[in-house]
Amino acid sequence: xxxxxxxxxxxxxxxxxxxxxxxxxxxxxxxxxxxxxxxxxxxxxxxxxxxxxxxxxxxxxxxxxxxxxxxxxxxxxxxxxxxxxxxxxxxxxxxxxxxxxxxxxxxxxxxxxxxxxxxxxxxxxxxxxxxxxxxxxxxxxxxxxxxxxxxxxxxxxxxxxxxxxxxxxxxxxxxxxxxxxxxxxxxxxxxxxxxxxxxxxxxxxxxxxxxxxxxxxxxxxxxxxxxxxxxxxxxxxxxxxxxxxxxxxxxxxxxxxxxxxxxxxxxxxxxxxxxxxxxxxxxxxxxxxxxxxxxxxxxxxxxxxxxxxxxxxxxxxxxxxxxxxxxxxxxxxxxxxxxxxxxxxxxxx
Amino acid sequence: xxxxxxxxxxxxxxxxxxxxxxxxxxxxxxxxxxxxxxxxxxxxxxxxxxxxxxxxxxxxxxxxxxxxxxxxxxxxxxxxxxxxxxxxxxxxxxxxxxxxxxxxxxxxxxxxxxxxxxxxxxxxxxxxxxxxxxxxxxxxxxxxxxxxxxxxxxxxxxxxxxxxxxxxxxxxxxxxxxxxxxxxxxxxxxxxxxxxxxxxxxxxxxxxxxxxxxxxxxxxxxxxxxxxxxxxxxxxxxxxxxxxxxxxxxxxxxxxxxxxxxxxxxxxxxxxxxxxxxxxxxxxxxxxxxxxxxxxxxxxxxxxxxxxxxxxxxxxxxxxxxxxxxxxxxxxxxxxxxxxxxxxxxxxxxxxxxxxxxxxxxxxxxxxxxxxxxxxx
Amino acid sequence: xxxxxxxxxxxxxxxxxxxxxxxxxxxxxxxxxxxxxxxxxxxxxxxxxxxxxxxxxxxxxxxxxxxxxxxxxxxxxxxxxx
Numbered sequence: 001x002x003x004x005x006x007x008x009x010x011x012x013x014x015x016x017x018x019x020x021x022x023x024x025x026x027x028x029x030x031x032x033x034x035x036x037x038x039x040x041x042x043x044x045x046x047x048x049x050x051x052x053x054x055x056x057x058x059x060x061x062x063x064x065x066x067x068x069x070x071x072x073x074x075x076x077x078x079x080x081x082x083x084x085x086x087x088x089x090x091x092x093x094x095x096x097x098x099x100x101x102x103x104x105x106x107x108x109x110x111x112x113x114x115x116x117x118x119x120x121x122x123x124x125x126x127x128x129x130x131x132x133x134x135x136x137x138x139x140x141x142x143x144x145x146x147x148x149x150x151x152x153x154x155x156x157x158x159x160x161x162x163x164x165x166x167x168x169x170x171x172x173x174x175x176x177x178x179x180x181x182x183x184x185x186x187x188x189x190x191x192x193x194x195x196x197x198x199x200x201x202x203x204x205x206x207x208x209x210x211x212x213x214x215x216x217x218x219x220x221x222x223x224x225x226x227x228x229x230x231x232x233x234x235x236x237x238x239x240x241x242x243x244x245x246x247x248x249x250x251x252x253x254x255x256x257x258x259x260x261x262x263x264x265x266x267x268x269x270x271x272x273x274x275x276x277x278x279x280x281x282x283x284x285x286x287x288x289x290x291x292x293x294x295x296x297x298x299x300x301x302x303x304x305x306x307x308x309x310x311x312x313x314x315x316x317x318x319x320x321x322x323x324x325x326x327x328x329x330x331x332x333x334x335x336x337x338x339x340x341x342x343x344x345x346x347x348x349x
Numbered sequence: 350x351x352x353x354x355x356x357x358x359x360x361x362x363x364x365x366x367x368x369x370x371x372x373x374x375x376x377x378x379x380x381x382x383x384x385x386x387x388x389x390x391x392x393x394x395x396x397x398x399x400x401x402x403x404x405x406x407x408x409x410x411x412x413x414x415x416x417x418x419x420x421x422x423x424x425x426x427x428x429x430x431x432x433x434x435x436x437x438x439x440x441x442x443x444x445x446x447x448x449x450x451x452x453x454x455x456x457x458x459x460x461x462x463x464x465x466x467x468x469x470x471x472x473x474x475x476x477x478x479x480x481x482x483x484x485x486x487x488x489x490x491x492x493x494x495x496x497x498x499x500x501x502x503x504x505x506x507x508x509x510x511x512x513x514x515x516x517x518x519x520x521x522x523x524x525x526x527x528x529x530x531x532x533x534x535x536x537x538x539x540x541x542x543x544x545x546x547x548x549x550x551x552x553x554x555x556x557x558x559x560x561x562x563x564x565x566x567x568x569x570x571x572x573x574x575x576x577x578x579x580x581x582x583x584x585x586x587x588x589x590x591x592x593x594x595x596x597x598x599x600x601x602x603x604x605x606x607x608x609x610x611x612x613x614x615x616x617x618x619x620x621x622x623x624x625x626x627x628x629x630x631x632x633x634x635x636x637x638x639x640x641x642x643x644x645x646x647x648x649x650x651x652x653x654x655x656x657x658x659x660x661x662x663x664x665x666x667x668x669x670x671x672x673x674x675x676x677x678x679x680x681x682x683x684x685x686x687x688x689x690x691x692x693x694x695x696x697x698x699x700x701x702x703x704x705x706x707x708x709x710x711x712x713x714x715x716x717x718x719x720x721x722x723x724x725x726x
Numbered sequence: 727x728x729x730x731x732x733x734x735x736x737x738x739x740x741x742x743x744x745x746x747x748x749x750x751x752x753x754x755x756x757x758x759x760x761x762x763x764x765x766x767x768x769x770x771x772x773x774x775x776x777x778x779x780x781x782x783x784x785x786x787x788x789x790x791x792x793x794x795x796x797x798x799x800x801x802x803x804x805x806x807x808x
Contacts, residue, residue: 199465199472203752258359268350268749272771273468274729324720330359331580333396335717341696345441346468348495348729348773349386349413349708350749352732352768352780361792364799371802387728440773469774471756494728498775501758552728555770555778578730581792607785608770608778617759617777 011035016116023110023144036120037106037140040127045103045138053138055103058162064099066090067158075118075152078192079207082155083125085283088212089234090159091133095214096230096286098169098221099161104130106140106157111150122153133212135159166225173228174249176319179295181288183216183302184310185209186238187266190280195269200346202272206265211284216307220288223301229289236340237279241287242325243339245317252320255327255337259314273346278327278337280344289317352607356579357395365584366400372591373404380406380543381590382680384527385550386413386708388576388583393717395580405587408680409710411526411636412550414490414519415442416702416709417678419632420666422519423448426488429517429659430454430462436480438473439488441466446705447698449666454488470502470516477506477514486655487516494552496520496644497617500624503646503653517655518646521631523553524561525642531569533636533679544680546590548583549575551605558613562601570599577605624650632665634702635678674701677710684711691715730772732780735765746771 011031021028038046045053057063068089075082087104094101106126110119130137188209195204213232221227229249233241238260246253262277270277284307290298295313302308315327325337373379383389389409392398398407411417423446430437437454444455444466458464463483467473470487477485489499499516506514527547534544549562554575562573572593576586586604593600603609624647631643646654655661668674672694673687684690684703694700696712703711733746733753742758746769756775757763769776 199467199476201753205750264350264749265751268751271350271353271731272733272748272751272753322720326720329394329396330357331362331395331397331400332359333399334720335394335396336720338696338716342445345444345466347442347707348440348491349415349442349706350732351734352785355789358792361796364796365792367799367803368795385728469756471774492728494730494772494777497759497777498756498773501756501775550728552730552770552772552777555730577788582788585788585792585795604788607780607782607788614759614778616761620759 011116013116013120018110018112018114018116018119018144020112020144020146023142029142033142036123040123041130041137042127043136043138045136051139053103055138060165062163062165064094064097064161064163065158066093066097067156068093069154069156071151071154072193073151074196075122077196077208080210081122081125082153083122084129085210086155086157087126087129087133087135088210088283090157091135091212091214092232092286094159094161095217096169096232097163098167098217098230099163100218101133101135101159101161101214104135104137104157104159106137106155108140108142109150109154110142110144111152112144112147114152119153129212133214167221169227169230171229171231171245171248174245174251174289174317175228175291176251176317177292178228178289178317179292179313180253180255180315180317181290181295181299181302182238182261182312182314183213183286183288183308185261185263185266186233186282186285187262187270187277187280189283190237191266191269193281194273200273202269204265204269206263206269209282209284211307213284213286213307216302216305217286219305220298220301224290224294224298226294227288227290227298230286232286233282235281237277237281238287239278239325239337239340242337245289246323246325249317250323251317252323253315253317253325255315255325257327257329259312261310261312274348275344275346279340292316353579356577356581358581361581362400362584365581365588369405369584369588369591370402372588372595373402374595375404377594378404378406379591379594380408380545381548381587382408382410382544383548383583384410384412384523385548385553386416386706387551387578388548389413389710389713390708391578391580391583393713397580397583398718400584401587405591408544409677409713410530410680411633411678412492412523413706413708414492414495414521415446415706417521417633417635418446418490418519419634420448421632421664424666425661425663426517427452427454427457429486429655429661430457430464431460434484436463436465436476436483436485437488438465438467438476438485440490442706443488443490470498474502474506474514477511478509481513483513485514487514488519489516490519492521492523492550492553493556493621496625497556497614497621500620503624503650504620506653507650515653515655515658516646517661518625518644520625520644521633522642522644523550523557524565525639526633526636527565529636529639529642530679531565531571535569544571545594546572546574548586548590549573551576551578551582551608554605554609554613556614556617559601559603559609559611566599566601572599572602574602575605575609577608634668635675668702669700672701674703677703684714687711691719728772730770730777732768733771735763735767735769738763738765744769744776
């Protein structure tokens with residue numbers, strides 16, 4: 001594209017704010033897109049400056065598509081921000097379907113008055129996250145809403161990828177006798193976010209574990225193409241995924257409390273607030289289910305990967321017409337791990 | 350975690366369980382009530398009932414301040430929260446409690462009420478200081494553990510001369526409730542339940558000490574063992590109760606010696622006495638009216654009493670007919686005995702008190718234990 | 727009722743205020759309900775207030791009792807299997 005004639009004032013990323021013109025389709029919006037989004041995400045698709053991106057689908061295989069909206073508050077937290085979170089979230093959704101993520105679309109709803117410095121920080125974080133994950137952000141959209149009608153910024157990302165032939169992962173594939181594995185420490189993200197919440201604040205060095213897991217899933221599927229199910233335990237925690245799998249597959253699940261990897265600080269924070277780590281969100285972990293004969297090998301592959309160093313076998317699926325998720329406590333007694341009623345809240349009792 | 354992990358040792362738990370099995374007399378039954386909701390929670394969450402011999406049956410008591418809060422009081426809190434200019438601060442436990450007209454504090458928030466979850470009553474005080482244009486009301490619930498912190502912030506509010514802070518006081522008392530339970534039980538008839546011993550509350554006793562239970566044990570001839578909060582504490586206490594019952598003793602024993610003394614925390618007791626005084630009677634959900642069982646704010650601190658400040662009317666709201674909470678809270682029935690348990694009444698859509706809070710007998714059983722088949726003797 | 731947790735005092739941070747630590751998680755709490763709080767004390771924390779103290783000697787006694795009970799149990803198991 002040829003640059004417009006004459007001088008146009010560069011965007012003031014230090015002190016400027018989002019205003020309604022940035023969403024109105026005119027020159028201001030074009031400038032924001034070019035100077036911020038295109039400049040940061042920088043790839044051949046965006047440089048074409050069309051409304052959509054077109055690309056060839058690799059032959060064979062199966063396309064996978066996933067989408068996620070991100071409304072996290074606060075926008076910046078230890079270990080990450082809404083930007084990298086939005087990239088990781090959708091990359092992970094594609095990866096959990098057994099797909100290799102390729103392209104992302106990113107839509108922004110910006111609140112009038114939102115500092116451009118923060119927007120730049122978020123966008124650059126997205127660019128970095130995309131680069132590390134090996135995906136391109138190829139198209140997107142920007143809208144601006146009036147002050148008070150948004151929470152700073154909402155981001156929706158949609159991803160497409162390709163699933164190689166022979167891979168068939170689904171929450172409905174779990175068989176009795178299958179082993180259940182988790183890729184690492186549970187509860188980091190939720191505790192990191194909660195520590196910043198007003199009226200709950202406590203000091204901790206816990207950081208969000210937000211990460212792109214497609215490298216890990218690729219290694220896992222290469223070693224064990226017959227993995228039955230994959231899912232990342234985000235909202236609702238491990239407990240939500242276990243109950244989803246149990247219900248989808250019509251099986252029961254028994255977890256071993258002693259095998260669950262949880263950082264001592266996360267445990268302590270949960271004790272303080274009366275929370276159960278099983279229900280706390282994770283953004284850089286996955287749960288895998290495979291045949292018992294594959295479990296040790298899969299565990300080895302996970303532990304060899306930087307994002308799976310603390311991986312563990314945590315339980316197994318059983319025959320159970322009620323589809324209960326149970327846990328053997330460290331005492332040898334049993335308890336249920338039930339579906340949560342809404343968001344888990346701290347308690348005083 | 351020091352003073353926590355050591356009391357969660359699985360190996361020691363199994364040794365305690367075997368000891369209990371060896372010491373129960375095979376033909377005797379030991380019906381033990383754990384009064385405190387925190388103990389109900391620990392028993393369910395660690396699956397302790399799986400480790401106990403069948404002669405020992407744990408009966409879940411009414412020590413859950415959210416569960417026993419009458420619907421009418423929650424209605425008042427919701428009404429307050431919906432008033433313009435009012436900021437209602439509350440512990441998270443009350444947010445989802447269903448009240449009249451299908452409302453809850455959570456739903457009131459969705460309707461525009463300024464309801465804010467706090468971890469501590471001190472947070473409510475801070476909000477009042479930070480937002481002088483708001484009328485900040487703190488929804489105070491809880492037994493004697495939670496009451497002294499409320500006393501502290503009321504005194505701090507007085508010292509600061511705050512004009513926009515008040516407390517809606519629903520604090521209740523443990524020994525009075527235990528006495529009422531025994532009176533209901535002693536009244537006899539088909540309705541009465543036999544309780545052979547009590548596992549006494551941990552942190553309530555840190556405040557009030559072990560002495561308040563002495564009169565109770567002597568009068569009703571039932572052993573009381575004050576138990577620590579961790580599962581090993583609960584199990585050791587059960588062993589101590591089994592031994593007392595075998596010996597025919599009815600004493601107050603303190604298992605939680607690391608945190609409970611005979612006199613308790615006298616500074617906290619003094620502060621409570623300065624700020625609060627006894628109500629003649631108070632409605633308890635499931636137990637009916639219990640005399641001398643609850644506190645109100647003294648005249649000296651009237652400016653911080655939301656009931657005086659806002660002229661809150663109180664309506665007694667009966668529990669739905671199908672609800673068996675009254676019998677369950679008294680230990681007469683088990684959650685699985687209730688017709689609506691698990692179908693119309695679940696933690697998602699709780700009908701009665703016992704399902705409302707995660708440590709209510711029904712919620713604990715539903716969430717942690719409903720996979721067990723329940724043939725109760 | 728009454729979820730409370732033992733936590734170590736790392737700093738007496740003001741009048742009736744202390745900073746407590748549990749395995750690296752730290753919080754400022756009120757100590758208005760106790761006297762003579764010192765660094766190193768283990769306090770029982772409930773809703774942001776210290777309601778009592780852990781007595782280390784009594785804690786040791788309880789743990790010693792549990793250990794003894796465990797030994798007796800081991801002996802009983804051994805006897806039963808003979």
